[in-house]
Amino acid sequence: MADKKQIVVGALIYPNGAHDASWLVPGAQGNASNDIGYYQRMAQLCERGKLDLFFIADTPAARTDDLKAWSRSPDPAFMNVFDPLLLQTAVAGATKHIGLGATVSTSFAEPYTVARQFATLDHISNGRAGWNVVTTANDYAARNYGLDNLPPHGERYARAEEFVDVVTGLWDTWEDDAFIYDTETVRAFVPEKFHALKHEGDFYKVNGGLNLSRPPQGYPVILQAGSSETGKELAARTAEVVFGSAASLDLAKEFSRDLKGRMAKFGRSPDELKILSGITVVVGETEEDARKTLASWQELIHPDVFVAQLGRDLETDLSDLPLDEPVPAERVPSVSNFHKTYFDEIVGLIKEGLTLRQIAGRYNRAKATFCGSAKQVADHMEQWLEEEACDGFMIPFPVLPGTLEDFVDQVVPELQRRGIYKMDYVEGTLRDNLGLTRPANRYAAGTEKRTAKAS
Ligand SMILES: Cc1cc2nc3c(=O)[nH]c(=O)nc-3n(C[C@H](O)[C@H](O)[C@H](O)COP(=O)(O)O)c2cc1C
Incomplete structure (x- = not known):
């Protein structure tokens, strides 16, 4: 039993939860997004359930148009949120074991700053930091950083690739035993164990060293979620945890085979990367009970909110369309520049001849929904693990704290009984808990650069 593969679980935390109506559910805390105590309590609850990762998504921008629709939407996640790195620093002090993942975009930051900040979080948390490398998928953020629009997809990823190389280079500035x-x-330190980076590439020029000793994990864990071709290539080369978007078991298996299959050409083995499938989890006494609960939340979503969300993800304005008539196929734009997976999911639903309201009821941003008793949810998770669809799950808990409590108190013990979920954390870093090796310093004797490009 001890040899069974263990499920990795991350919690994607939005204030009040990821569901569009979470802030309207009775008992929700209106100002949760501005209350660090709230985040600390959620992280402690995750720790009670031995979850691996407490994760905060981010886009560095408020929305500037369509404010009437935004004002009805939950999304403090866009309009009123803390900086994720500063937030995680405060969560580090209130927790002991759980990994702390924060998103920082490679499109709008400088590698030196990011290397320094994540190295700092890794030290402060004793080796629990993870960096979600994103290229950002909206123009609101671009406009905050001197641009009118996002650079094209390919350019964003070319920049991301170089960015990650510079950051890891900076994390290797000091050999592990440099400070004596x-x-x-x-x-105070051994001068020979300091290695300034001399980087000059297409996007960045860095000639210097990090003014902080090597992070406890060597490198904080690299997280990623891109699902385009370029996104998957970057993940295959650099990521250690990937959030997979797959609405079904078959799609998840295909994604996993595809992504892990790309790793060999970068000299990496498939177990150097953990794929966490995004799933919505709602636990009830019975499946019917759980589905009823989810439906009651769906009804709370204001139509302005789902029409705006579908329009954003389809990258076109749908607000003139009637809610209860099929969406005309000619309204689909010819290409997607933002979230291709979301775009394709909506196109599929339009092709089925559904109305806007029906599409809103079915659209789940490329996530499978596991609704049912704790045993049924555990069955699904076990099946996905056994069939190698993923190594674990990234769960955007829909309504907090309730759905997280249900998971921790009911699903986790069920998974533990089956021997596929740890009974406790191992002492050590996030890497140790995920079973990821600590990267050697590229300058230390006998080691090679880990992120070598494929030839
Ligand atoms: C679980 C999950 C979390 C994500 N978090 C963020 C985020 O915090 N910020 C962001 O800009 N994109 C986030 N994304 C989106 C992806 O990182 C990526 O930008 C998007 O899928 C577009 O990339 P692609 O064209 O390679 O698919 C997330 C995606 C998933 C599945």
Whole structure:
């Protein structure tokens, strides 16, 4: 039993939950997004359930148009949120074991700053930091950083690739044993163990070293979620945890085979990458009970909100369309520049001849929904693990804290009984808990650069 593969579970935390009506569910805390105590309590609850990762998504922008629709939507996640890295620093102090994942975009930051901030979080949390590398998928953010629109998809990913290389190069500035603080010889560090980076690429020029010792994990864990061709290539080369978007078991298996199959050409083995499938989980006494609960939340979503969301993800304005008539196929734009998976899912539903309201009821942003008793949810999870659709799950808990409590108190014990979920954390870092090796410093004797490009 001890040899069974263990499910990795991450919690994607939005204030009040990921469901569009979470803030309207009785008992919700209106100002949750501005209350660090709230996040700390959610992280402690995750720790009670031995979850691996407490994860905060981010886009560095408020929405500037369509404010009437936004004002009805939950999404403090866009309009009123903390900076994720600063948030995780405060969560680090209130937790002991759980990994702390924060999103920082490679399209709008400088590698030196990002390397320094994540190295700092890794030190502060004793090796629990994870960086979600995103290229960002909307123009609101671009406009905050001197651009009118996002650079094209390919350019964003080319920049991301170089960005990650510079960051890991900076994390290797100091060999692990560089700082000795030897009062006898009067040496704080060994000068030979300092290695300035001399990087000059298409997008970045960095000639210097990080002013912080090597992070406890060597490198904080690299997380990623791109699902385009370029996104998958970047993930295959650099990511250690990938959030997969797949609405069904078959799609998840295909995604996993595809992504893990790309790793060999970068000199990596499939177990150096954990794929966490995004799933919505609602636990009830019975499946019918769970579905009723989810339906009651769906009804709370204002039509302005789902019409705007579908329009954004389809990258076109749908607000003139009637809610209860099929969406005309000619309204589908010819190409997608933002979230291709979401775009394709909506196109599929339009092709079925559904109305806007019906599409809103079915559209789940490329996530499978596991609704049922704790045993049924555990059955689904076990099946996905056994059939190698993923290594675990990234769960955007729909309504907090309730759906997280149900998972921790009911599903986790069921998974533990089956021997596929840890009874406790191992002492150590996020890497140790995920079973990921600690990257050697590229300059230390006998080691090679880990992120070599495929030839
Ligand atoms: C679980 C999950 C979390 C994500 N978090 C973020 C995020 O915080 N910020 C962001 O800009 N994109 C986020 N994304 C989107 C992806 O990182 C990526 O930008 C998007 O899928 C477009 O990339 P692609 O064209 O390669 O698919 C997330 C996706 C998933 C599935």
